[in-house]
Amino acid sequence: MKKRHLDQISGAALVAFCLVVYFVLIPAQIPGDRLGLSSSFFPEVSALAVGVLGAALFVRARLSRKPDGEEIIFRMSRDEAVRGGVVLGLMAAYVVLLHLIGFLAASPLILGALLYYSGQRSWKVIGLIIVLVPASVFAFFEYGMKIVLPRGFMG
């Protein structure tokens, strides 16, 4: 995809975001009057700044047409996008698993999956890391810093 097209999409998305914040979120989330220097004044100014600058980005990208050979191309391979998505999915799954099964059970699962996915194929290395890292983190936080880590349904 051409970089200027991506900038146009970003600019349009920011204008849409500004409109949602200004007309939907601020009235719903900041109660009270919207006159003068009320609580909504600064969020409104910030949202408008995002919208105006987003529009400027859109216009600039639209006007910066260059001959095809000189266009800057944004490249992200399908493989990269899939890998990024999977890693992100594993990160989100970790948060859910921490809620459900707690730190000691969730960490080896996700750590093992991330290690395998990042190219580590030695089961000895993976096994050692998924045991040692969660155990040392648990010991450090629970006994060293007296912070109770998530326990999940095991309570």
Added chain:
Amino acid sequence: MLELLAQGLVTILTPTNLLYICSGLVLGIIVGAIPGLSATMAIALLVPITFYINPVSSISFLIGIYKGGIYGASIPAILINTPGAAGACATVFDGFPMTQQGKAGKALKAAIYASVFGDTFSDVVVILVAAQLAAMALKFGTAEYTSLLFFALTIIGSVSGRSIIKGLIAAALGMLFSTVGMDPLTARSRFSFGEVELMGGLSLVSMFIGMFAVPEILVQLEKKGRRTIASRLDRAKDPDDDRCTWADLKYCAATILRSSIIGTIIGVIPGLGQTIAAFLGYSEAKRVSKHPERFGQGELKGVVAAEAANNAVDGATLIPLLTLGIPGDTITAILLGAFMIQGLVPGPTFIQDHGPVIYAILVGMILANLLLFAIAMGGIRFFAKVPNAPVNILFPIVFIFCVMGAFSINSSLFDVSVMLGFGLLAYFMRKLEFPVAPFVIAFFIGPMFESNLRRTLIWSKGSLAVFFTRPISLLFVVMACLSVLWALKRARGQG
């Protein structure tokens, strides 16, 4: 001041503090030397731990990571042609050719001398000017402070990244996100969506870790393949190529001093940072050299120019932080968070209110430079191997630390979700080439900017003229406009 410095020396010279500084330095050099990991990421991850340590030890520890990290980035730049951080990009130009000529030992040792000198030079400047600047800032009213913060925001937005518009958008987004939570003047809840956790605002630590560590993990783990060059420091055939001799230091002395001055000046200006300082130091050394053709071919002056300049930024960035409460770059933004966690709020009265603590930290900074010299020289062969660390093992482990770091401040999984949210935002910002620094700094400055702006407008009955009729305020407004115009001119010049 001398009395406070002596008191600071006594405070900092305890075995515990020295241990924290040394640990910070070693950790900093290691993370700096691993391409992909950075001092910023390490500091963001370790801020939650410092919550449980006293202010002097914790800030000295974090500053140790900062200093070690900036120096450490030069190791892979010299040995494997890959800078450990953007600030070491200019070190590559002559550092790697020196390695190819079998002079890696000389380049690494010269980099240590230059880094330590540059850093110490800027730390001394901080000690000399901070109190005076803070005393001047005490005369500022809310109008002056608002204009100053506006200037800081525009300059950070304008100079960070390649596009001024994108920098300013990032700053505006940071300000918008900073409004989540209680209104600083009326204590009315904003954007809390009925969640109790959001009423106190978005967690700073979750924001740091999310913005700096999570996108790096995502970017590293989405890549396939490994680096082929192994990092090692072989013994040179000629022993002189392994040493940085007295003659070498004499040859480079003027360059180191010039770059230290450049780095210090760049460091004081919010938003510019190590990379610009290093390139300016390097290009200035090349410009004044009698043999500019040697630059890029393994010229020792090229290495020391870049290293002295980028390390001289370290101390100088603390000047706006300590005197005005304005973080000049992402690392000082995180340090500001660390200060606030300790109950210390930087600003014009900071030195006056917490003199002994601040001077202990300032003395600790100079001490850290001496320790950096000893540790870097002593461990040079070990640190040379650090860039070989297996990234595919490190990043999954770093992720577990990110989650626990975000969790540990409030024992809340909600904060972990906030961290992931910020991580996703920073990942897309990075892909779409929006700079992260203006976002983070605006997130910090936002509440201060809002309360000063609203107080001024309440006092002036809504008239904006107050910003133009007070001389100091007008000066900052003019400087803000000039910074945007300069950035626009620069952007036009680059096509």
